[in-house]
Amino acid sequence: MTFDVQAARAEFPILSRQVNGKPLIYLDNGASAQKPRAVIGAMSALMEGSYANVHRGLHTLANETTDAYERARESVRRFINAGSADEVIFTKGATEAINLVASSFGSTLQAGDEIVLSVMEHHANIVPWHFLRERHGVVLKFIPVTDEGELDMAAYQALLGPKTKMVAVSHMSNVLGTLNPVRAIVDEAHAVGAAVLIDGAQAIVHGIVDVAELDVDFYAFSGHKLYGPTGIGVLYGKAERLAAMRPYQGGGEMIGTVALDNITYADPPHRFEAGTPAIVEAVGLGAAIEWLETLDRPAVLAHEHALLARVEERLDGANWLSKIGTAPGKGAIFSFNVEGAHAHDIAQILDRYGVAVRAGTHCAEPLLKRFGVTSSARASFALYNTLEEADAFVDALTKARTFFA
Numbered sequence: 393m394t395f396d397v398q399a400a401r402a403e404f405p406i407l408s409r410q411v412n413g414k415p416l417i418y419l420d421n422g423a424s425a426q427k428p429r430a431v432i433g434a435m436s437a438l439m440e441g442s443y444a445n446v447h448r449g450l451h452t453l454a455n456e457t458t459d460a461y462e463r464a465r466e467s468v469r470r471f472i473n474a475g476s477a478d479e480v481i482f483t484k485g486a487t488e489a490i491n492l493v494a495s496s497f498g499s500t501l502q503a504g505d506e507i508v509l510s511v512m513e514h515h516a517n518i519v520p521w522h523f524l525r526e527r528h529g530v531v532l533k534f535i536p537v538t539d540e541g542e543l544d545m546a547a548y549q550a551l552l553g554p555k556t557k558m559v560a561v562s563h564m565s566n567v568l569g570t571l572n573p574v575r576a577i578v579d580e581a582h583a584v585g586a587a588v589l590i591d592g593a594q595a596i597v598h599g600i601v602d603v604a605e606l607d608v609d610f611y612a613f614s615g616h617k618l619y620g621p622t623g624i625g626v627l628y629g630k631a632e633r634l635a636a637m638r639p640y641q642g643g644g645e646m647i648g649t650v651a652l653d654n655i656t657y658a659d660p661p662h663r664f665e666a667g668t669p670a671i672v673e674a675v676g677l678g679a680a681i682e683w684l685e686t687l688d689r690p691a692v693l694a695h696e697h698a699l700l701a702r703v704e705e706r707l708d709g710a711n712w713l714s715k716i717g718t719a720p721g722k723g724a725i726f727s728f729n730v731e732g733a734h735a736h737d738i739a740q741i742l743d744r745y746g747v748a749v750r751a752g753t754h755c756a757e758p759l760l761k762r763f764g765v766t767s768s769a770r771a772s773f774a775l776y777n778t779l780e781e782a783d784a785f786v787d788a789l790t791k792a793r794t795f796f797a
């Protein structure tokens with residue numbers, strides 16, 4: 393198999409629209425990706441054909457919807473190679489998945505216990521841990537980032553010790569594109585008895601994730617970056633970790649029994665899915681995964697790398713451009729600043745050419761501070777972007793730059 397980008401593009405209705413009279417060139421995929429017909433169709437079909445609330449239903453529609461919801465869980469399991477679908481918890485997104493672990497796993501931590509994060513984390517993998525610092529007196533430690541945008545692994549080893557209870561780092565940085573050596577991080581953490589949570593919000597899109605091979609304790613990601621809908625995400629947790637954790641929220645579905653003086657909890661994953669879940673969105677995520685499974689994913693990833701390589705090659709030597717993130721083997725994210733221009737202005741000018749990029753802090757203020765900037769522009773690629781679009785982006789950027797030269 394190989395990857396036919398034009399055939400893939402044809403599955404995304406939005407890609408045929410124009411922006412400011414120009415064909416849309418959507419390079420804001422790191423924030424959220426567009427949706428293929430398979431996802432839109434699966435969500436509509438559920439709502440049009442067999443919609444009801446899930447679980448405990450005794451009528452046909454409830455049973456059909458429950459089957460669809462649980463099939464989506466099985467699709468996620470297969471996609472990340474989890475041992476059991478009971479290790480797959482549906483959440484609102486990566487943010488909620490990380491908050492769940494910080495809250496439930498974190499509730500057992502004591503003052504002086506240590507959590508190791510990194511300087512390249514998205515705020516979603518910093519702020520929930522700060523809550524534990526504020527409320528429990530937990531100590532946060534941060535792995536430094538090198539000038540190329542890689543984790544300083546020697547410094548990481550030095551941060552670990554008997555007080556380390558959790559290591560929480562991203563698999564792929566949403567600013568730098570760096571792919572971190574997760575298995576090595578996990579092995580070091582496990583050697584001191586710490587659990588590991590990996591924020592896979594970006595890596596799930598740009599890598600092939602095997603939670604068994606990585607031996608992670610927790611893995612979090614969002615549906616909407618993976619060509620699925622918003623409002624749905626995943627927390628993978630090892631069965632023994634989840635079994636030992638208290639619920640995150642209380643309500644229907646997560647209980648065993650409820651009496652006036654006593655409650656018992658359901659087993660995972662339902663213990664962590666209080667209330668009516670995002671049923672239609674879960675089915676949409678399942679459809680996104682099943683559609684991705686029809687593609688040759690190594691060929692897709694090679695295509696994405698070729699897009700980044702084209703941009704890097706064409707802008708090589710541009711003395712008006714500073715790049716953030718130059719790690720070898722990085723994923724298809726290109727963060728940059730143009731001399732004399734604010735990143736917001738660059739993004740607005742690019743929009744005139746139909747090119748959508750993001751600009752700002754990318755929810756990674758500590759990382760930007762590390763690189764001595766307060767904002768950057770970011771072009772992030774998806775499987776449906778073409779080499780012609782990469783060229784058009786470089787051409788538009790080169791023209792935009794002349795406004796500030």
Ligand SMILES: Cc1ncc(COP(=O)(O)O)c(C=O)c1O
Pocket residue numbers: 422423484485486487488514516517562564565566591592593594614
């Ligand atoms: C690396 C990383 N982690 C976490 C998140 C948060 O994802 P969400 O807002 O979908 O919960 C993002 C979103 O940009 C991200 O890029």
